[in-house]
Amino acid sequence: DQQVKQNSPSLSVQEGRISILNCDYTNSMFDYFLWYKKYPAEGPTFLISISSIKDKNEDGRFTVFLNKSAKHLSLHIVPSQPGDSAVYFCAASAVYTGGFKTIFGAGTRLFVKA
Amino acid sequence: DAGVTQSPTHLIKTRGQQVTLRCSPISGHKSVSWYQQVLGQGPQFIFQYYEKEERGRGNFPDRFSARQFPNYSSELNVNALLLGDSALYLCASSDGLDTQYFGPGTRLTVL
Numbered sequence: 191d192q193q194v195k196q197n198s199p200s201l202s203v204q205e206g207r208i209s210i211l212n213c214d215y216t217n218s219m220f221d222y223f224l225w226y227k228k229y230p231a232e233g234p235t236f237l238i239s240i241s242s243i244k245d246k247n248e249d250g251r252f253t254v255f256l257n258k259s260a261k262h263l264s265l266h267i268v269p270s271q272p273g274d275s276a277v278y279f280c281a282a283s284a285v286y287t288g289g290f291k292t293i294f295g296a297g298t299r300l301f302v303k304a
Numbered sequence: 305d306a307g308v309t310q311s312p313t314h315l316i317k318t319r320g321q322q323v324t325l326r327c328s329p330i331s332g333h334k335s336v337s338w339y340q341q342v343l344g345q346g347p348q349f350i351f352q353y354y355e356k357e358e359r360g361r362g363n364f365p366d367r368f369s370a371r372q373f374p375n376y377s378s379e380l381n382v383n384a385l386l387l388g389d390s391a392l393y394l395c396a397s398s399d400g401l402d403t404q405y406f407g408p409g410t411r412l413t414v415l
Contacts, residue, residue, distance in 0.1 A: 194346075224403070233308070233394050233406030234347065279346050289359025292337070292404065294346030 193217050194282050196295035205304050209267040213280030213295055216261065220282040221290075223256060225265045228277045228297070237278075238265070270302045306331070308397050308407035316413045317385050325380045325410045329397030335359075336378040337404060338370055339394040347394055353378055382412075390414045 195214045203209045215223075221242050226234035240247040240254045240263070247254050253266045267274055280295040309328045317323050329336050335354040339347035352360035353372035372378045376397075382389055390413050396404035 196346075226406075231408070233396075233408050236403050236405060239403060281346075286360075288357075289352050289354055291349055291352065291360045291362070293349065294339075296344065296346050 192295075194280055194293045194295040196280050196298050198298050199296075200299040200301065202301040202303065203270045205272055205302055206269045209265075209270045209274065209300055209302065211265040211267075211278050211280070211298050211300065213263050213265075214261060215263070215282050217282070217284070217293075218258075218261070219284050220293075221285040222283040223254070223263050224281045224283065224292075225252075225254060226279045226281060226294075227274075228279060234279055267300075270300075272302050272304050275300055275302045308395055308405055310393075310395050310407040310410050312410060313408070314411045314413075316415065318415050319385055319387060321385050321414075322381065322383045323385060323412060325382075325393050325395075325412070327378045327380070327395030327397075327407060329376050329378070329395075330399075330405055333397035333399045333405075334376055335398045336372055336376065337396045337398070338378070338380045339396065340364075341392040341394055341409070342390075350380070385414045387414050 224239040225237040228234045238252045256263045277297045279297045283292045311326045337352040338350040341347045349362035351370045356372045367383045370380045392409040394409045396406045398404045
Protein backbone atom coordinates (compact mmCIF):
# COMPACT_ATOMS: atom_id res chain seq x y z
CA ASP A 191 0.00 0.00 0.00
CA GLN A 192 2.01 2.92 -1.34
CA GLN A 193 0.69 6.10 0.19
CA VAL A 194 3.36 8.28 -1.39
CA LYS A 195 4.29 7.70 -5.01
CA GLN A 196 7.01 9.10 -7.20
CA ASN A 197 6.21 7.72 -10.62
CA SER A 198 9.33 8.91 -12.42
CA PRO A 199 12.40 6.85 -11.48
CA SER A 200 14.69 9.32 -13.21
CA LEU A 201 14.82 12.76 -14.79
CA SER A 202 17.48 14.36 -16.96
CA VAL A 203 17.74 18.16 -17.27
CA GLN A 204 20.18 20.58 -18.86
CA GLU A 205 22.13 22.89 -16.56
CA GLY A 206 20.35 26.22 -16.12
CA ARG A 207 16.92 24.84 -16.98
CA ILE A 208 14.08 24.01 -14.59
CA SER A 209 13.82 20.61 -12.92
CA ILE A 210 10.33 19.52 -11.90
CA LEU A 211 9.97 16.50 -9.65
CA ASN A 212 6.51 15.15 -8.97
CA CYS A 213 4.87 13.26 -6.13
CA ASP A 214 1.37 11.92 -5.50
CA TYR A 215 -0.17 10.83 -2.22
CA THR A 216 -3.33 9.00 -1.23
CA ASN A 217 -3.94 9.93 2.41
CA SER A 218 -5.68 13.25 3.07
CA MET A 219 -4.56 13.16 6.71
CA PHE A 220 -0.94 14.10 6.07
CA ASP A 221 0.05 17.32 7.85
CA TYR A 222 3.42 18.07 6.25
CA PHE A 223 5.13 17.26 3.01
CA LEU A 224 8.88 17.26 2.64
CA TRP A 225 11.57 16.83 0.05
CA TYR A 226 14.90 15.22 0.78
CA LYS A 227 17.99 14.89 -1.36
CA LYS A 228 20.29 11.90 -1.11
CA TYR A 229 23.83 11.43 -2.39
CA PRO A 230 25.41 7.96 -2.50
CA ALA A 231 26.80 6.75 0.83
CA GLU A 232 25.05 9.54 2.73
CA GLY A 233 21.78 9.81 4.59
CA PRO A 234 18.95 11.90 3.11
CA THR A 235 19.36 15.66 3.54
CA PHE A 236 16.34 17.84 4.24
CA LEU A 237 15.62 20.26 1.41
CA ILE A 238 12.28 21.97 1.87
CA SER A 239 8.88 21.34 3.44
CA ILE A 240 5.33 22.58 3.17
CA SER A 241 2.44 22.48 5.59
CA SER A 242 -0.81 20.96 4.37
CA ILE A 243 -2.52 24.32 4.90
CA LYS A 244 -0.31 26.06 2.34
CA ASP A 245 0.03 25.69 -1.41
CA LYS A 246 3.52 27.04 -2.00
CA ASN A 247 6.80 27.38 -0.20
CA GLU A 248 9.96 28.86 -1.64
CA ASP A 249 13.57 28.69 -0.49
CA GLY A 250 16.14 30.06 -2.88
CA ARG A 251 16.24 27.95 -6.03
CA PHE A 252 13.75 25.46 -4.57
CA THR A 253 9.97 25.83 -4.60
CA VAL A 254 7.44 23.24 -3.50
CA PHE A 255 3.86 23.39 -4.73
CA LEU A 256 1.00 21.53 -3.08
CA ASN A 257 -2.30 20.78 -4.81
CA LYS A 258 -4.51 19.22 -2.14
CA SER A 259 -7.47 18.57 -4.39
CA ALA A 260 -5.28 16.52 -6.70
CA LYS A 261 -3.21 15.08 -3.83
CA HIS A 262 -0.12 16.13 -5.72
CA LEU A 263 3.01 18.04 -4.91
CA SER A 264 5.98 19.06 -6.97
CA LEU A 265 9.47 20.38 -6.40
CA HIS A 266 10.83 22.99 -8.81
CA ILE A 267 14.54 23.66 -8.99
CA VAL A 268 15.48 26.80 -10.91
CA PRO A 269 18.10 27.08 -12.26
CA SER A 270 19.31 23.49 -12.12
CA GLN A 271 22.99 22.95 -11.38
CA PRO A 272 25.20 19.86 -11.87
CA GLY A 273 25.56 19.63 -8.07
CA ASP A 274 21.82 19.05 -7.86
CA SER A 275 22.31 15.60 -9.37
CA ALA A 276 21.10 13.20 -6.68
CA VAL A 277 18.12 11.09 -5.68
CA TYR A 278 15.18 13.16 -4.47
CA PHE A 279 12.66 11.69 -2.05
CA CYS A 280 9.20 13.04 -1.45
CA ALA A 281 7.87 12.40 2.06
CA ALA A 282 4.62 12.97 3.92
CA SER A 283 4.18 13.21 7.67
CA ALA A 284 1.09 12.52 9.72
CA VAL A 285 1.15 14.12 13.17
CA TYR A 286 -0.76 12.62 16.06
CA THR A 287 -0.75 13.05 19.80
CA GLY A 288 2.82 12.70 20.98
CA GLY A 289 4.33 11.60 17.72
CA PHE A 290 4.43 11.45 13.97
CA LYS A 291 4.89 9.00 11.14
CA THR A 292 6.67 9.81 7.89
CA ILE A 293 6.11 7.93 4.65
CA PHE A 294 8.64 8.23 1.83
CA GLY A 295 8.26 7.75 -1.89
CA ALA A 296 10.64 5.54 -3.85
CA GLY A 297 12.68 8.48 -5.09
CA THR A 298 13.52 10.15 -8.41
CA ARG A 299 17.09 10.26 -9.64
CA LEU A 300 17.88 13.67 -11.11
CA PHE A 301 20.69 14.10 -13.62
CA VAL A 302 21.71 17.67 -14.39
CA LYS A 303 23.90 17.82 -17.48
CA ALA A 304 26.53 20.51 -17.82
CA ASP B 305 28.01 21.08 15.72
CA ALA B 306 27.84 17.30 15.30
CA GLY B 307 25.05 15.85 13.19
CA VAL B 308 23.32 12.54 13.70
CA THR B 309 25.83 9.75 14.18
CA GLN B 310 25.29 6.04 13.69
CA SER B 311 27.37 3.00 14.48
CA PRO B 312 28.58 0.76 13.12
CA THR B 313 28.95 1.89 9.51
CA HIS B 314 28.80 -1.61 8.11
CA LEU B 315 27.82 -4.94 9.60
CA ILE B 316 27.74 -8.50 8.31
CA LYS B 317 25.64 -11.09 10.09
CA THR B 318 24.31 -14.57 9.33
CA ARG B 319 20.70 -15.69 9.32
CA GLY B 320 19.25 -16.24 12.77
CA GLN B 321 21.66 -13.90 14.51
CA GLN B 322 20.72 -10.75 16.39
CA VAL B 323 21.99 -7.23 15.71
CA THR B 324 22.02 -3.92 17.59
CA LEU B 325 22.41 -0.62 15.78
CA ARG B 326 23.12 2.65 17.56
CA CYS B 327 22.22 6.26 16.96
CA SER B 328 23.11 9.56 18.61
CA PRO B 329 20.82 12.45 17.73
CA ILE B 330 21.74 16.06 17.20
CA SER B 331 22.30 17.77 20.54
CA GLY B 332 19.00 19.11 21.84
CA HIS B 333 16.83 16.82 19.70
CA LYS B 334 14.52 14.62 21.73
CA SER B 335 12.95 12.61 18.93
CA VAL B 336 14.61 9.74 17.10
CA SER B 337 13.13 7.74 14.23
CA TRP B 338 14.42 4.59 12.55
CA TYR B 339 14.02 3.69 8.89
CA GLN B 340 14.93 0.75 6.68
CA GLN B 341 15.97 1.46 3.11
CA VAL B 342 16.36 -1.36 0.62
CA LEU B 343 17.84 -0.81 -2.82
CA GLY B 344 15.56 1.07 -5.17
CA GLN B 345 13.07 2.11 -2.52
CA GLY B 346 12.60 5.02 -0.21
CA PRO B 347 13.17 4.79 3.54
CA GLN B 348 10.50 2.71 5.29
CA PHE B 349 9.40 3.92 8.73
CA ILE B 350 10.14 1.48 11.56
CA PHE B 351 9.85 3.41 14.86
CA GLN B 352 9.65 6.88 16.30
CA TYR B 353 10.73 7.63 19.88
CA TYR B 354 10.22 10.82 21.83
CA GLU B 355 11.24 11.41 25.40
CA LYS B 356 12.19 7.72 25.73
CA GLU B 357 8.76 6.47 24.73
CA GLU B 358 7.68 4.76 21.54
CA ARG B 359 5.36 7.17 19.73
CA GLY B 360 5.02 5.49 16.38
CA ARG B 361 5.53 2.09 14.77
CA GLY B 362 5.57 1.02 11.14
CA ASN B 363 4.61 -2.31 9.62
CA PHE B 364 7.55 -4.35 10.81
CA PRO B 365 7.46 -7.68 12.68
CA ASP B 366 8.07 -8.01 16.39
CA ARG B 367 11.62 -9.12 15.64
CA PHE B 368 12.32 -5.39 15.39
CA SER B 369 12.51 -3.44 18.64
CA ALA B 370 14.08 -0.21 19.80
CA ARG B 371 14.62 1.92 22.82
CA GLN B 372 15.69 5.45 23.66
CA PHE B 373 17.96 6.34 26.53
CA PRO B 374 17.89 9.31 28.94
CA ASN B 375 20.50 11.09 26.80
CA TYR B 376 18.12 10.61 23.80
CA SER B 377 20.43 8.21 21.99
CA SER B 378 18.72 5.13 20.64
CA GLU B 379 19.27 1.50 19.74
CA LEU B 380 17.51 -0.60 17.14
CA ASN B 381 17.52 -4.35 17.72
CA VAL B 382 16.65 -6.98 15.17
CA ASN B 383 16.34 -10.62 16.26
CA ALA B 384 16.36 -13.81 14.20
CA LEU B 385 17.81 -12.07 11.15
CA LEU B 386 16.51 -12.99 7.72
CA LEU B 387 18.16 -12.44 4.36
CA GLY B 388 15.49 -9.84 3.63
CA ASP B 389 16.67 -7.72 6.55
CA SER B 390 19.71 -6.73 4.51
CA ALA B 391 19.34 -2.99 4.02
CA LEU B 392 20.58 0.45 4.95
CA TYR B 393 19.22 1.38 8.37
CA LEU B 394 18.80 5.10 8.85
CA CYS B 395 18.31 7.04 12.04
CA ALA B 396 16.82 10.53 12.04
CA SER B 397 16.48 13.07 14.81
CA SER B 398 14.21 16.07 15.07
CA ASP B 399 13.27 18.87 17.41
CA GLY B 400 9.89 19.45 15.82
CA LEU B 401 7.26 17.75 13.78
CA ASP B 402 8.16 18.66 10.24
CA THR B 403 11.89 18.21 9.72
CA GLN B 404 14.11 15.23 10.37
CA TYR B 405 17.88 15.12 10.10
CA PHE B 406 19.33 11.83 9.00
CA GLY B 407 22.52 10.06 9.90
CA PRO B 408 24.70 8.32 7.29
CA GLY B 409 23.13 4.95 8.03
CA THR B 410 24.33 1.48 8.92
CA ARG B 411 24.65 -0.98 6.05
CA LEU B 412 23.54 -4.41 7.29
CA THR B 413 24.26 -7.49 5.21
CA VAL B 414 22.71 -10.80 6.23
CA LEU B 415 24.31 -13.91 4.74
